[in-house]
Amino acid sequence: MTKPLARVLALLEILQVGGTRTLRELSERLDVDERTVRRYVDHLLDLDVPVESVRGRYGGYRLAPGYRMPPLMLTDDEAVVVLLGLVGTRRAALQPDTVLAVESATAKLRRVLPRALAGRLDALVAATSYASEGRSPTIPETGVLLTVAEAAVRRRPLAITYRDKNDRSTERVLEPYRVVALRGRWYATGLDSSSGEVRSFRLDRVARAVVQEGQFPVPDGFDPAAHVLEAVSGASYRYAISVRVQGSERAVQRRMPGSIARIEPAGEEPGWVRVRWRAERLDWVPSVLAGLDLPFVIEEPDELRERVRVRALAARLASWAEAP
Structure with missing residues (x-):
């Protein structure tokens, strides 16, 4: 597209935004002199584009009210x-x-x-x-x-x-x-x-x-969304965590931070879902489970149960709640 034609289309795009544009404003935006702007307006008129000339101190050019240009020009x-x-x-x-x-x-x-x-x-x-x-x-x-x-x-x-x-x-x-x-x-x-x-x-x-x-x-059978979700959730992390939660998939999704986990129905128990994700450390997991505010059962890893991390967090929360 030659530069003059591109600038004529650019002028049309400016006018389609609405309002009256002064000759000086159009000249600066198109980077041409005012005489050239008038020539570009004449080109639009030759194409039956109804450009109106507005006289007076705040005059300039505008498109006729109600005019809509059929082609949609988008980058x-x-x-x-x-x-x-x-x-x-x-x-x-x-x-x-x-x-x-x-x-x-x-x-x-x-x-x-x-x-x-x-x-x-x-x-x-x-x-x-x-x-x-x-x-x-x-x-x-x-x-x-x-x-x-x-x-x-x-x-x-x-x-x-x-x-x-x-x-x-x-x-x-x-x-x-x-x-x-x-x-x-x-x-x-x-x-x-x-x-x-x-x-x-x-x-x-x-x-x-x-x-x-x-x-x-x-x-x-390749599932692209599941593959990306698993990769982003840290497939190479040390611990694979699996927890059964009593609640709907939507309820759990609202409470899991940043959609870090895969949530699927727990087929053996209606009304429960299974939540799986991976983590490099376990110290932050109990607070996530507490934030679910739903009954849950830890399936794995054993370290999450054996070290009584969840019970320890529960005890601390109870002691803080009772403190004066």
Whole structure:
């Protein structure tokens, strides 16, 4: 797109925000002289865009009241933000009218976007799993997110540059099975060439992602959300903790810090759920169990029972409550 045409479209975008814009303001924002701004306005008028000239001390240019420009001009970043907002609203919506409105808005958004971008956004929705409820995800670099999502849908390997938590960069090939949103972050999970294992990578740490030739299979029954949740919850930690809790999954989710655990029905006992997570130390676990405010039974590890950590915490709480 040539610069003059890009600036004409930029002028239209400024005017679509609403209100009257002075000639001086438009000149500064477009980085051109005032005569050029008038020429750009003439271009819009030639395209039947109703730009009105307002005279007077506070005069300038504005769009005619009620005018709506049919094409929707969004950058890739803006389109991703809008789409994710609609998807998030659709997942949280309880009323049929809200669901219908979201679906209608999504369809309209897709119709007015360029075909290439619409296809990439479709791939993003198709490739994404949500591991748990929570705050809206933080979006990584848009190009990386869309590239990984497309590769996951088409089952194409990716050459990526990944920066670890110590800010060390490595080059590797990833076969992305899915994209997963979890607790405000985005992950790609799949087979990693460096380790030969299925791993999860934070997409905000991916500096480069380039699609490679070839295709790969996805293992049958693979659960991307569960895999990422387990990895983020500390699969390499020393202790595997399992506790049966009397209550619903939702009640336990509200009380577990940061969705650190996997919560599933305890099939042998209706009304109970099993909570599993991993920890490097056990000293903080009793306070978490106390915070559940629900009856529970410790299944493992034995150290959590043998050292009477929970009873010791209960005794301290009782003594503090009785103190003057």
